[in-house]
Structures are given as structure tokens and as C-alpha cells.
Amino acid sequence: MFTQSIITQFFNGFSVVAILIIAAVGLAIIFGVAGVINMAHGEFMMIGAYVAAVVDKLGGNTLLAIPVSFAVVGALGLLVERSIIRWIYHRPLETLLATWGVGIILQTIVKLIFGPELYYVGTPKFLAGGFRLIGRLPFPWYRLFLIIVAAALMALVFYVIFHTDLGLQVRAVRRNRAIASCLGIDTARVDMTIFVFGSGLAGVAGAVLAPIKSVSTTMGFPYAVDSYMVLVLGGVGNLWGVVAGASLIGEAETILSFVFNNVIGELLVFLFIVIVIRIVPKGIFGYYERR
Amino acid sequence: MKLRVSSIDTFYGTSHILHGVSLEVGEGEVFAVLGRNGAGKTTLLRSITGINPPRRGAIFLDETDITRLKPHERTRLGVSYVPQGREIIPDITVAENIFVALIGKGRKHDKVPDLVFEYFPALRPLLDKKGGVLSGGQQQQLAIARALVQEPQLLLMDEPTEGLQPSVVEEIDQIINRIPRERHCTVLLVEQNLDFVRYVANRFAILDTGRIVAKGNIKDLTEELAHRYLVG
Numbered sequence: 001m002f003t004q005s006i007i008t009q010f011f012n013g014f015s016v017v018a019i020l021i022i023a024a025v026g027l028a029i030i031f032g033v034a035g036v037i038n039m040a041h042g043e044f045m046m047i048g049a050y051v052a053a054v055v056d057k058l059g060g061n062t063l064l065a066i067p068v069s070f071a072v073v074g075a076l077g078l079l080v081e082r083s084i085i086r087w088i089y090h091r092p093l094e095t096l097l098a099t100w101g102v103g104i105i106l107q108t109i110v111k112l113i114f115g116p117e118l119y120y121v122g123t124p125k126f127l128a129g130g131f132r133l134i135g136r137l138p139f140p141w142y143r144l145f146l147i148i149v150a151a152a153l154m155a156l157v158f159y160v161i162f163h164t165d166l167g168l169q170v171r172a173v174r175r176n177r178a179i180a181s182c183l184g185i186d187t188a189r190v191d192m193t194i195f196v197f198g199s200g201l202a203g204v205a206g207a208v209l210a211p212i213k214s215v216s217t218t219m220g221f222p223y224a225v226d227s228y229m230v231l232v233l234g235g236v237g238n239l240w241g242v243v244a245g246a247s248l249i250g251e252a253e254t255i256l257s258f259v260f261n262n263v264i265g266e267l268l269v270f271l272f273i274v275i276v277i278r279i280v281p282k283g284i285f286g287y288y289e290r291r
Numbered sequence: 292m293k294l295r296v297s298s299i300d301t302f303y304g305t306s307h308i309l310h311g312v313s314l315e316v317g318e319g320e321v322f323a324v325l326g327r328n329g330a331g332k333t334t335l336l337r338s339i340t341g342i343n344p345p346r347r348g349a350i351f352l353d354e355t356d357i358t359r360l361k362p363h364e365r366t367r368l369g370v371s372y373v374p375q376g377r378e379i380i381p382d383i384t385v386a387e388n389i390f391v392a393l394i395g396k397g398r399k400h401d402k403v404p405d406l407v408f409e410y411f412p413a414l415r416p417l418l419d420k421k422g423g424v425l426s427g428g429q430q431q432q433l434a435i436a437r438a439l440v441q442e443p444q445l446l447l448m449d450e451p452t453e454g455l456q457p458s459v460v461e462e463i464d465q466i467i468n469r470i471p472r473e474r475h476c477t478v479l480l481v482e483q484n485l486d487f488v489r490y491v492a493n494r495f496a497i498l499d500t501g502r503i504v505a506k507g508n509i510k511d512l513t514e515e516l517a518h519r520y521l522v523g
Binding site: 165168169171172175176178179180181182183184185186187188 | 340341342361362363366367372374378380381382383387390391392394395396397400437441
């Protein structure tokens with residue numbers, strides 16, 4: 001019975017892993033390519049969730065909210081990049097502070113527009129209810145949908161990085177910015193495009209997470225913290241780092257929380273991360289960049 | 292394409308590397324810049340590419356002032372660069388290294404141009420290999436090929452034979468010798484090997500602690516000059 005429950009938890013963990021991947025992937029490519037730690041990442045997700053709430057009010061569902069949130073938050077990313085970030089690339093402390101400030105401003109603006117009350121977004125009708133896993137524990141369809149979304153987002157990002165001209169430029173710029181620039185690559189444009197793309201992905205994250213969480217101005221913060229943990233553990237040298245970090249954290253947290261309790265589970269995961277980065281400071285898939 | 296460098300001062304952080312360096316390279320010339328290690332040769336090339344733009348002075352391509360342009364804008368105007376140490380991008384393939392150069396120039400890049408194999412047939416079987424696994428000689432061939440596919444009007448080369456085996460050096464030397472005639476480009480070459488410079492270059496300049504101390508026709512590159520500024 002205990003083993004069976006552990007197996008069930010393992011499957012439950014998949015959806016937690018999926019949520020972590022969805023939340024972290026936008027942050028990962030912005031950090032990995034442009035070197036910017038976007039402290040407003042949680043707020044970008046939050047805005048994606050509010051967009052989903054608006055779409056929901058207007059009668060649309062999550063499937064419609066995904067592209068709309070991508071576009072709206074991508075446009076927001078473009079605005080932030082052009083007005084602020086582009087002046088302070090490669091100055092980590094300044095980008096940290098500036099994006100943190102952006103996050104605060106965004107929270108305030110959203111609070112002014114939507115007020116302090118919580119919004120709820122329904123799951124799409126065709127994803128209501130669930131099915132039974134082994135052990136006959138219920139597994140909601142929406143969790144399966146999140147797993148599919150996570151896989152699709154990873155596939156999209158892999159496709160963009162490894163099968164498009166933009167991706168080739170990204171790989172060249174990441175490895176050797178000066179030489180890529182001498183080969184004719186407009187590195188500032190690559191940075192901007194990736195910032196917009198990563199922001200759009202944060203928007204998608206907000207849109208698909210909205211139905212499992214009440215939408216509020218502060219909802220993004222815990223997801224952002226989880227995303228930073230995923231990156232620290234997985235490393236940013238490789239997209240597999242996101243998958244590895246999310247998988248380890250997601251599964252460990254789910255199973256440990258089941259065996260012990262939430263608090264101890266989380267504590268053990270933190271301890272695990274500390275030990276891992278003590279051994280590999282750049283994370284599991286980290287690499288040492290040559291400038 | 293003509294290059295005119297007009298009394299530039301270039302810094303690395305707070306260290307002043309180039310002091311009022313001026314030179315002119317005429318259309319179709321092969322111009323060699325010589326000097327000891329640390330004389331500022333690489334910095335001069337990096338000033339012209341825009342990686343290390345000068346703080347004072349100006350750089351012109353024909354009549355266009357490029358002093359304030361970004362590296363990629365200079366590339367689009369016709370400047371290509373074979374950097375010191377080759378700087379192949381290691382984790383993309385040989386073909387992709389060439390595609391990056393083509394994309395940078397806004398060219399079609401569905402296949403590796405035949406031009407590459409015309410000069411470097413040895414690269415053909417390596418197209419799908421990662422740049423990082425190539426030998427030094429192969430990387431140098433790729434670095435030159437990457438520049439040639441951009442059909443440069445001004446080709447900058449930084450010690451293209453440094454650290455290579457003697458047999459490979461000879462092969463590369465011969466190809467570099469063919470480039471200006473066959474590709475119709477102006478070449479600015481940084482080199483330590485005097486024999487090679489005498490073989491390929493029309494004119495030369497000697498840099499010493501960031502200043503030009505001698506320049507002229509290649510036949511004026513006397514043993515006495517070489518001894519004073521280059522040896523020891």
C-alpha cells in the first residue's frame with residue numbers, strides 16, 4: 001500500500017515538475033542568453049495570469065489565453081528591454097535592481113487597475129474532472145494538460161534554439177559575443193529578441209497556472225522563487241538543466257512532502273540544493289563561459 | 292576598399308595601448324603590421340573591427356567614417372576578421388560556423404558555399420563535426436573560410452599561422468598569398484614571421500609600445516629595422 005502510494009505521488013510529482021518547467025523556462029533562456037536575472041519574472045507571470053482572467057471574463061478559455069498572454073507579456077518585455085534593460089546589459093547588480101523595481105511597479109499598476117481582490121479563472125470545460133491512476137487516486141485532466149504544455153514549451157524552445165537562424169545566432173552569441181558580433185551578428189538584437197521571447201513564455205506560464213491558483217498581484221513571487229531554484233540546481237548552460245532541476249525539485253518535494261510533511265519536504269529539498277551546488281557550483285548542467 | 296586609420300588612441304580599461312596610430316592601406320594592398328608581443332598589434336585590429344573602439348581619432352573605410360559603428364555594422368560594410376587564436380565557436384558544427392558568418396552578412400545559407408572547398412577541401416568531411424574538436428590547423432582553415440564566405444572587401448588577419456605545425460603553416464601561407472588576388476580584397480595582416488611577411492605583403496608598419504615607429508614599402512623592411520624592433 002505504501003509503495004503504491006509512493007508511485008502515485010511520483011505521478012503527481014510529474015505535474016509539479018511540469019509547473020516548475022513552465023515557470024522557469026522563460027527565466028532560463030533570458031538568463032542563459034542575455035545574462036539578465038529578471039527579478040520581475042514573477043510579475044510577468046502574474047500579468048499573464050491577469051490576461052487569462054480577462055480572457056476568461058470575455059468568454060475565452062485557457063487555450064485562447066495562451067497566445068494572448070504570450071503576445072501581451074512579450075510586448076511588455078519589449079517595452080522593458082528597450083526602455084531599461086538595454087542600457088544595463090552585463091551589469092548584473094544593476095539589472096537585478098532595475099528588474100526588481102520593474103516588478104514592484106507592475107504589481108502596483110495591476111493593483112490600481114484590477115483592485116486588491118482575487119480573480120478566479122476556470123479550467124476549460126473539456127479539461128474538467130479527471131481520471132483515475134493506479135491506486136485509484138484521482139488525477140485531474142488539467143494536470144495532464146500542464147504536463148503536455150510543459151513538454152510543448154520545451155519542444156518549442158529546443159526548436160527555436162537548435163533549428164532556427166535565431167537559435168544559431170543565440171548559440172554563437174552565448175559562446176563568444178565579441179566574435180559573433182564581428183561575424184556580423186547584431187548581438188543587441190539577439191538579446192532583445194530573446195528577452196521578448198522569454199517574457200512571452202512567462203506570460204504563457206501565468207496563463208496556464210491561473211486556473212490552479214487564485215490570481216492576485218503577488219501570485220508570481222513563489223513561482224519566481226521556484227524558478228530561481230530550478231536554475232541554480234540545473235544550471236543555465238544547457239536547456240536540459242531546466243528539465244533536470246525541475247524534475248529533481250518537483251519529484252523530491254512531492255515525495256518527501258508525502259513521506260514526511262510539506263515543511264520537512266521543502267526543507268530537505270533546500271538542503272539537497274545546497275549540497276549539490278556545494279559540489280557543482282554552476283549547477284548540474286552549468287558550464288563555464290568564455291567571454 | 293581603402294582603409295584609413297587616423298591617429299587613434301585605444302584603451303583597455305585604464306591602460307592606454309595605442310598612441311596616435313595612423314596608417315593607410317590602399318585598395319588591393321596586403322599590408323603587414325609587425326611588432327613584438329604586447330606592441331598593440333591585436334588591439335589595432337580590434338579597434339578596426341569595433342570590438343575595442345578607439346577613444347580618440349577616426350577610422351575610415353573608403354570615405355565612410357566607421358569609428359562609432361558596432362562590429363556587426365562594420366562587417367556589413369565589408370570588413371571580415373580572422374582573429375588571433377582562431378576563435379571558432381566550439382559547440383556548433385563546422386557548417387554552422389560558416390552559416391553564422393553568412394547570416395551575419397545577410398546572405399543565403401542553405402548550404403556551405405563551394406568557395407570553402409576551393410580553398411580548403413579538407414573541411415568537406417568535417418562539416419558535421421563540432422568546431423571544438425578540430426585540430427589547430429583545421430580551425431585556422433575554418434576561421435579563414437568563415438571570413439572568405441563573407442566576400443570581404445577588407446580582410447583583417449591576426450597571426451594566422453601562430454601556434455601551428457610547420458607543415459600546416461606552409462599550406463596556410465600559400466592560401467593567404469592567393470586571397471588578395473583571387474578575392475579582390477584588401478588585406479591587413481598582423482604577423483611575426485618576417486619571411487612570410489616579405490613573401491605576401493606590399494607594405495608594412497612596425498608597432499612598438501603602441502606607436503608606429505617605422506613604415507614603408509616591403510623592400511624597406513631591412514634587417515636593421517627587424518633587429519631593432521622585432522627580435523629579442
